[in-house]
Amino acid sequence: MTKAPEIHTIIARAEKVILWANIVMIAMVIVHDIDHVRQAHHMDYTIRLELWLVNLSVYTPSFAALAMWWKRWQVAAPMTVVNGIFVGAAFSEVHLWRPTIPVWGMWNDNFFKLGADNVSWTVLAMTVFVGACVAMAGTYAAGLYWAANRKRAV
Secondary structure, three states, X not given: OOOOOOHHHHHHHHHHHHHHHXXXXXXXXXXXXXXXXXXXXXXXXXOOHHHHHHHHHHOHHHHHHHHHHHOOOOOHXXXXXXXXXXXXXXXXXXXXXXXXXXXXXXXXXXXXXXXXXXXXXXXXXXXXXXXXXXXXXXXXXXXXXXXXXXXXXX
């Protein structure tokens, strides 16, 4: 019969999940941004500085979750969930429909109007999928924290 994991082991697992989920999300958003640079190059479009600055907002939830992780705050788990849902939903809205706030330059038009190629569609699908996986990872980490807190209370 195996012994139940110790509290510190459960918390360490939750922290590892949060760390890697947010790193993967950042990496996926970077891949997505690289694809936009590729699109802009092929369409002879110059991405202006203001657009790059607005684009930083997409990274904010990941870095917020990582800051919470760094401080070892358990709220990093729900922030990771929010991060995954935000990225998946926001990217779907902007690229499949239209942005709520039209600050995205040529990407104020959806992928259908832009005539996005297979690479861009694949990157978008992967980004939304990774967002869903990050949300699930955050939920798993929240469950681990719940188990550790419950075990601590006993």
